[in-house]
Amino acid sequence: MRVSKFLILLLLIAPGITFGISPDKHNDSVKAPINYPKPPVTDSRLFYVQRTPNANTIVYDLNLATNGMPDTENPVKAYWIRYADKGQKEDLNYIQRKFAYGLTARPLANGNYDIRFVSYKKFPLTLMKASDGKYHIFAFISQKQIILNSVFVKIEGGTFWFPNVVYVEVSGTDPQTGKEMVERFKP
Template identity: 70%
Template sequence: MNNTPIKLTVLILFLFTTFTLPLSASVSFNSFDNITGKDSAARKKHEKPLVFPTPPADANRLFYIQRTPNTNTLIYDLNIDKKTGKPHTETPVHAYWIRYNEQGQKEELNYIQRKFAYGLTAKHLGDDKYDIRFVSYKKFPLTLMKAADGKYHIFASVAQKQIMLNYVFIKIEGGSFWLPNVIYVELKGIDPATGKEITERFKP
């Protein structure tokens, strides 16, 4: 049996719940009622379109994730070992929040987020290269390694090409707490051979 759709659903579920809830919030099913028909149309009419901020530039930035229905942003930065000047062998990537939907503060991932949703596993492959996977969707391989510019980047397979991943966006419209209606997932990055931006959008 192929478990890939199940694992992808788990990842999308965590993306939905964690971005929607503050870290300290408890789950209340009453606040995640289905939105359908006239209620949905009325709500959309009065909602202002979200304006997603671009996180401030950082020399160690690898990529970041944003999604509807709010602007909270998940950041993935290179984690350098100060003693060696190279990526930390066990945790070469540092994941954390910028909570734009609150006060724009930075916050570390909590235990559940690290272990079941946004956390990454890392396997050192030698030659300053690492196999990187989301804990909730290990069949999407990422590679952390140096590019021709001498800097570390996250490489992913997009549109049948290896690109330097910069951005992931998830579009959600309605649905329920357990079954959000995911319209599409969009990946953006740079083709290292041409310097051109590559975008791939798909519906999971």
């Protein structure tokens, strides 16, 4: 499977989110090396994406309908927190929504949703209620289902058109143990 075309597309259109295919290594103690601000925790927060070009962060929140269930058309809302500017919220623009950071959602049984990044449909996510009674985004890392917390992309050098992506780090929480799990992928 090729990741390079996907990486180039995302970094051209709106630098930020990328996913590798094969794990480089798994280490529960791995932490993103940059001390960026973390988005505040809210009842609706699902996960966020950060990368080395700057601290601007893409945030994904649960979008509830008036009945208290996820909105059937758009169960997850994505937006920026522009930490590198004034920390303001800003909606994703059309290109970012349709080609990079936007999500597609397909209803599944029991009120769950199959969630995919528009730019990389091969990384399956599931929006569903957990044992805590709250909705979370679930993903698989190290062959274990986790609650996705964040994605971090480390870029060193390269050019605007061909950045050198060193690794992608996906982190989450094991819903059974509460332990943080981290996996890095090298594209």
